[in-house]
Amino acid sequence: MFADRMPIAAKTLYDARRSLGFWALALVVVVAVNVPVFSQYENTDVLTAQAEALPESLRETLGMDQIATAAGYIQSTIFGLNALVLLLIFAIGFGTRSLAGEEEAGTLDLLLAHPVSRRRLVVERVAALAVGATALSSAIGVSVWGFAAWLGLDVRASGIAAASLALSLLATACGTLAVAVGAALGRRGVVLAMTAGAVVMAYLLWAVGPQVPAVNGLERLSPFDWYLGSDPVVNGADRPGLALLAMLTVACASAAVVLFERRDIRT
Amino acid sequence: MTQHAIHAVGLTKDYGGRRGLDRLDMTVEQGEVFGFLGPNGAGKSTTIRLILDLLRPTAGTIRVFGVDPASGPGLRSRIGYLPGELALDGRHQVGELLGFFARLRGGVPAARVADLADRLGLDLSRQVRSLSKGNKQKVGIVAAFMHEPDLLVLDEPTSGLDPIVQQTFLAMVREARDAGRTVFMSSHVLNEVEETADRVAIVRDGRLVMVSDLSSLQRVRRFEVTFAHPVTATELGAPRGVADLQLSGSRLQGTVDGEVDDLVKALARHTVVSLRVEDPNLEELFLRQYQAPGPAPRTNQELQHVR
Numbered sequence: 001m002f003a004d005r006m007p008i009a010a011k012t013l014y015d016a017r018r019s020l021g022f023w024a025l026a027l028v029v030v031v032a033v034n035v036p037v038f039s040q041y042e043n044t045d046v047l048t049a050q051a052e053a054l055p056e057s058l059r060e061t062l063g064m065d066q067i068a069t070a071a072g073y074i075q076s077t078i079f080g081l082n083a084l085v086l087l088l089i090f091a092i093g094f095g096t097r098s099l100a101g102e103e104e105a106g107t108l109d110l111l112l113a114h115p116v117s118r119r120r121l122v123v124e125r126v127a128a129l130a131v132g133a134t135a136l137s138s139a140i141g142v143s144v145w146g147f148a149a150w151l152g153l154d155v156r157a158s159g160i161a162a163a164s165l166a167l168s169l170l171a172t173a174c175g176t177l178a179v180a181v182g183a184a185l186g187r188r189g190v191v192l193a194m195t196a197g198a199v200v201m202a203y204l205l206w207a208v209g210p211q212v213p214a215v216n217g218l219e220r221l222s223p224f225d226w227y228l229g230s231d232p233v234v235n236g237a238d239r240p241g242l243a244l245l246a247m248l249t250v251a252c253a254s255a256a257v258v259l260f261e262r263r264d265i266r267t
Numbered sequence: 268m269t270q271h272a273i274h275a276v277g278l279t280k281d282y283g284g285r286r287g288l289d290r291l292d293m294t295v296e297q298g299e300v301f302g303f304l305g306p307n308g309a310g311k312s313t314t315i316r317l318i319l320d321l322l323r324p325t326a327g328t329i330r331v332f333g334v335d336p337a338s339g340p341g342l343r344s345r346i347g348y349l350p351g352e353l354a355l356d357g358r359h360q361v362g363e364l365l366g367f368f369a370r371l372r373g374g375v376p377a378a379r380v381a382d383l384a385d386r387l388g389l390d391l392s393r394q395v396r397s398l399s400k401g402n403k404q405k406v407g408i409v410a411a412f413m414h415e416p417d418l419l420v421l422d423e424p425t426s427g428l429d430p431i432v433q434q435t436f437l438a439m440v441r442e443a444r445d446a447g448r449t450v451f452m453s454s455h456v457l458n459e460v461e462e463t464a465d466r467v468a469i470v471r472d473g474r475l476v477m478v479s480d481l482s483s484l485q486r487v488r489r490f491e492v493t494f495a496h497p498v499t500a501t502e503l504g505a506p507r508g509v510a511d512l513q514l515s516g517s518r519l520q521g522t523v524d525g526e527v528d529d530l531v532k533a534l535a536r537h538t539v540v541s542l543r544v545e546d547p548n549l550e551e552l553f554l555r556q557y558q559a560p561g562p563a564p565r566t567n568q569e570l571q572h573v574r
Contacts, residue, residue, distance in 0.1 A: 263323075
């Protein structure tokens with residue numbers, strides 16, 4: 001049974017069950033508000049006019065050049081903005097609580113006094129994060145698909161699935177980064193600020209980088225490029241991108257184990 | 268097996284400049300109840316957290332049953348730990364939370380948990396968040412005892428417990444000892460450990476200042492008397508064991524070492540309005556032995572004599 005094999009992950013998810021429910025509800029509402037907007041403005045100039053207000057290269061990165069198509073619209077507004085921001089907030093919060101939050105609350109002392117290695121704690125917490133992020137991005141994917149089908153929009157289910165999968169991997173990677181920073185520092189506020197800062201930098205590198213000659217080309221290094229760079233809703237899964245996102249999670253989790261095993265637990 | 272339960276050599280812990288523990292040497296034998304006394308901030312919790320690998324020593328070594336705590340989580344399955352500042356996840360029912368801890372240990376018979384909870388008067392169906400401090404402490408005690416560990420490491424275990432539950436707890440400690448288990452118990456109050464401990468160590472400012480049998484510790488009490496009329500020092504005489512006398516008019520303060528009988532009889536010659544005698548005070552004990560003018564610390568044998 002899962003609860004016996006991974007008791008910490010099972011408890012973490014069980015404890016988060018209500019919060020996960022509210023997040024899923026919020027995400028479905030966001031999808032429900034955004035998808036119908038497209039059918040309202042479909043075949044008008046409103047969306048293209050909005051997109052043209054942006055500089056050309058930014059328009060391209062953010063997928064605004066395709067905003068007049070259903071797939072392009074869903075990619076840029078939902079996967080590229082609203083649901084993305086919400087899921088990243090969820091994941092970074094979850095990752096921050098995993099170690100730093102519990103350490104500050106003082107509950108980590110008794111937990112680690114049990115025959116639980118620090119490695120195992122990190123692994124189980126990242127596993128719980130991955131399950132949570134996957135559940136929420138599935139809620140996004142299923143509701144996007146449902147509304148698109150209901151409104152008769154021209155979007156492929158495989159594209160939505162590809163983007164949802166990539167989003168769950170991106171969110172897990174960002175949350176695991178928070179776990180790693182927490183493993184090193186153990187202060188909740190600092191962990192939250194540093195992780196959010198790093199994620200915003202990565203986003204800016206991807207979104208604005210192409211227009212800044214000094215960092216031109218570096219946008220390929222941003223996890224956001226691995227996530228949306230190949231326009232998954234339009235073109236389907238981007239295997240190298242998915243692999244890079246998964247590897248980023250593994251790298252952050254490994255760093256978390258090494259950093260956490262070396263240091264004292266604060267009271 | 269002739270291994271020591273706990274063996275520390277030159278154990279030192281620095282917290283970025285502030286010294287938590289300074290070259291501590293200590294041996295706890297298997298099967299004994301070892302009281303670890305000292306004022307707050309003396310290094311008791313630091314030592315305990317080093318035993319559990321929550322902290323890593325700056326210098327020196329510590330071995331528990333011959334094993335380095337940092338060598339892996341296996342050792343901790345033989346230890347039951349009650350933190351000094353117990354923080355519990357409040358969102359659970361008591362039974363649910365204890366069930367989680369039991370799973371981390373690969374399972375504990377539910378009957379044993381129920382039995383311990385019953386003895387301590389702990390309701391397993393209550394929400395942890397809604398418990399009083401004393402009841403939370405009971406949850407921690409059950410979590411420490413439920414897997415019948417070879418070594419119990421208890422940091423200020425009786426804090427928040429009412430006197431009746433304290434007695435139950437002390438009985439549990441004795442039973443653990445009688446079953447051959449080792450108990451390492453910290454406290455800042457002497458009374459708390461004197462009922463159960465075979466030996467006590469006293470720490471101060473991160474250093475071990477003495478280890479001895481409890482029977483050899485001298486009992487110093489501080490007292491304060493108010494008389495109805497001013498009394499002179501000559502009228503009082505020199506009751507046995509009394510020291511540090513401060514007389515101002517009708518008020519008298521001082522300390523008494525050992526029995527208070529002689530002091531009470533001397534006071535009784537005057538009209539006493541109020542009399543307060545504090546319990547033996549650990550701090551007092553250090554001060555007398557290590558900071559009082561005169562010869563260097565007395566040995567245990569000499570102390571025995573004094574008593």
